[in-house]
Amino acid sequence: MGTTWRTFDWPGAALVAAATLGALALGAFLSPGSDDPWYGALRKAPLNPPDAAFAVIWPVLFLLMLAGALLVLQEAGNFKRASAAMGLYFTMLAANVCWSLFFFGFSDPGIALGVLAALWLLIATMILRFAIHSPRAALLQVPYLLWVTFAAYLNISVLVLNPAP
Structure with missing residues (x-):
């Protein structure tokens, strides 16, 4: 199908961009990293990256997410034709x-792990749905799926290394 940039769904793209940037900002606000006394005191996985790595990785992943969503929107021609993919994206x-809210905000890595499992399934399903419109858009989501897989290792490690009293 596809569309030209002149007939591109700019209002839909603005909504996708605003939601993506809003989620990035809210996630960053909710995730203080080692500045959080609770998180700073936790025993962590041997492969736990330094806080500075998260500050680089997350914006790159969100940029890839946004680029993929915009490709889907462009190939679909409008937001309505991409509604299934966009619904998964917003979810x-x-x-x-x-995940940030439960892990950092509520200091509950157990519930956060459940959210992370749901997130992994959402990303995998979103990749399949994106591929219908744009294989490139789907491929752009693979680093995010891999990162969330690694995040599960980190989350599980926190649960195992810091048993509840």
């Missing part, structure tokens, strides 16, 4: 923020 953004 995925919400789940991403919910």
